[in-house]
Amino acid sequence: MSIFDIIGPVMVGPSSSHTAGAVKLGLVSRQLLGEPVTEAEILLYGSFLNTGNGHGTKQAIAAGLLGMKEDDRRIPDSLAIAENAGMKITFGEAHLRSAHPNTAVLKLKGAVCRALEIQGESIGGGRINIHKIDGLEANFSGEYPTLIVHNVDQPGHIAEVTSMLSHKSVNVAEMQLYRESRGGDAVMVIECDEEIPQEALKWLEHLEGVLKVTYYSPWKEIV
Amino acid sequence: MSYHSLKEICKICKNEDKEFWEVIRADDCCERQVSPDESLQDMNKMYEAMLSADASYDKKKRSASRLSGGDGALFWEYVESGMNLSGSFMGKVIARAVCMAETNACMGRIVAAPTAGSCGVIPAVLISYQEKTGIDNKKCAMALFTAAGIGEVISQKASLSGAAGGCQAEIGSAAAMAAGMTVHLQGGTPQQICDAAAIALKSFLGLTCDPVGGLVEVPCIKRNAAAAEAAVSACDMVMAGIKSAIPADEVIEAMNEIGHDMPEKYKETAQGGLAVTESAVRKTRPRTRI
Numbered sequence: 001m002s003i004f005d006i007i008g009p010v011m012v013g014p015s016s017s018h019t020a021g022a023v024k025l026g027l028v029s030r031q032l033l034g035e036p037v038t039e040a041e042i043l044l045y046g047s048f049l050n051t052g053n054g055h056g057t058k059q060a061i062a063a064g065l066l067g068m069k070e071d072d073r074r075i076p077d078s079l080a081i082a083e084n085a086g087m088k089i090t091f092g093e094a095h096l097r098s099a100h101p102n103t104a105v106l107k108l109k110g111a112v113c114r115a116l117e118i119q120g121e122s123i124g125g126g127r128i129n130i131h132k133i134d135g136l137e138a139n140f141s142g143e144y145p146t147l148i149v150h151n152v153d154q155p156g157h158i159a160e161v162t163s164m165l166s167h168k169s170v171n172v173a174e175m176q177l178y179r180e181s182r183g184g185d186a187v188m189v190i191e192c193d194e195e196i197p198q199e200a201l202k203w204l205e206h207l208e209g210v211l212k213v214t215y216y217s218p219w220k221e222i223v
Numbered sequence: 224m225s226y227h228s229l230k231e232i233c234k235i236c237k238n239e240d241k242e243f244w245e246v247i248r249a250d251d252c253c254e255r256q257v258s259p260d261e262s263l264q265d266m267n268k269m270y271e272a273m274l275s276a277d278a279s280y281d282k283k284k285r286s287a288s289r290l291s292g293g294d295g296a297l298f299w300e301y302v303e304s305g306m307n308l309s310g311s312f313m314g315k316v317i318a319r320a321v322c323m324a325e326t327n328a329c330m331g332r333i334v335a336a337p338t339a340g341s342c343g344v345i346p347a348v349l350i351s352y353q354e355k356t357g358i359d360n361k362k363c364a365m366a367l368f369t370a371a372g373i374g375e376v377i378s379q380k381a382s383l384s385g386a387a388g389g390c391q392a393e394i395g396s397a398a399a400m401a402a403g404m405t406v407h408l409q410g411g412t413p414q415q416i417c418d419a420a421a422i423a424l425k426s427f428l429g430l431t432c433d434p435v436g437g438l439v440e441v442p443c444i445k446r447n448a449a450a451a452e453a454a455v456s457a458c459d460m461v462m463a464g465i466k467s468a469i470p471a472d473e474v475i476e477a478m479n480e481i482g483h484d485m486p487e488k489y490k491e492t493a494q495g496g497l498a499v500t501e502s503a504v505r506k507t508r509p510r511t512r513i
């Protein structure tokens with residue numbers, strides 16, 4: 001925590017969790033998709049659903065999907081801006097069980113026809129947690145470049161991934177591992193200090209036992 | 224972090240012959256690996272954002288819930304008529320606090336200080352002080368370091384969030400930060416800065432977070448005015464020679480204990496207190512949720 005979390009951030013109101021955090025959810029989701037969003041179905045849950053209208057949560061998520069940051073004065077007008085830009089947005093209720101009270105599920109389609117479903121939580125102070133991607137456990141903050149590898153739970157995969165990262169001089173900030181059952185599906189979530197090169201991601205995708213590779217870059221320019 | 228309590232900050236001030244704000248800045252330089260000049264410039268940007276938020280107030284704007292908007296303009300008019308009992312300086316402080324909190328409620332751009340709900344307290348006092356004395360922006364930025372240092376200690380020892388500690392943690396902390404900041408501006412000692420923070424915070428211990436409809440509007444907006452006033456009066460008391468009977472660090476510890484013991488319904492859940500009064504329920508009858 002820096003003193004600029006105490007005097008700051010500069011943000012569009014009224015709420016750091018329901019507005020600033022919601023912008024961040026949209027923005028991180030857009031970066032995850034990696035291309036401009038053409039269609040978005042936004043499903044709200046809990047306090048997002050109940051108090052979202054009064055907090056501008058819908059405008060905030062849409063603003064993030066358009067690439068705006070939390071201090072963008074256009075946030076209140078984001079729905080009209082999205083419409084003009086040809087982004088189709090619909091809203092609904094997320095039927096989840098025992099999720100975080102500030103949760104949104106974003107079903108996105110991109111210009112190049114990629115599709116992604118993201119379940120994100122606004123956890124306070126404008127910070128977020130990407131809980132699931134396409135229904136699979138993720139849990140990362142969106143502050144760092146993040147690699148998510150779904151693989152079969154068998155020996156050697158973790159070593160393969162980490163040695164690839166060290167080979168590319170990428171420093172690991174945080175790493176989490178989950179698995180459904182022994183020998184079943186497993187997930188690695190690795191937050192890094194540097195970007196991971198594209199060819200390294202390609203190489204990972206082709207490894208035997210690796211089911212899916214998702215990469216999040218906070219800085220990639222999306223046009 | 225080179226300090227974990229206000230007492231430690233005072234000790235560093237004495238040992239290294241530094242001002243309170245300089246200790247906080249030195250720590251920022253170390254944490255973020257920036258030069259003292261860059262650190263001051265970054266804080267200056269925060270102050271400029273506060274000025275721009277203050278100037279952006281629009282009296283015609285209403286919040287999405289229709290619960291708030293326009294009150295700040297009413298107060299300005301009253302202050303300008305000269306009829307208000309609070310005097311010219313305090314009148315402006317109150318007007319600015321209400322305006323800023325309304326701007327936040329109406330989706331304007333503000334500086335969370337320490338939170339969005341309490342964003343009016345510090346700028347209301349600081350901008351009015353600048354207007355009264357003519358100090359430059361740089362001096363205001365220095366004062367913000369003092370406020371930030373107090374907030375930092377509170378966040379370490381207790382919390383700055385209504386969901387975790389009730390409104391005492393948001394509005395109370397903002398009052399404490401603004402009080403210390405104002406003593407700094409008035410030329411008080413590090414000890415006096417801490418005493419003012421203590422006096423201001425004591426006035427808000429136990430304050431619940433019970434916003435109507437779960438929205439950052441009622442009672443939040445008017446509490447910004449109350450906290451700004453408390454900050455100015457705490458500063459004046461201290462500069463008059465009054466001390467706090469309980470040291471600031473102990474007041475913060477007390478706030479932490481109270482926050483822990485406070486029932487969940489008073490922590491931003493809108494399930495208790497003002498949020499469930501008859502009028503609150505009537506005013507926030509569910510419209511469409513989607």
Ligand code: SF4
Pocket residue numbers: 340341384385386389390391393394431432433434438439440441442443446491
């Ligand atoms: S009542 Fe709650 S939401 Fe309102 S200012 Fe206080 S802590 Fe923030």
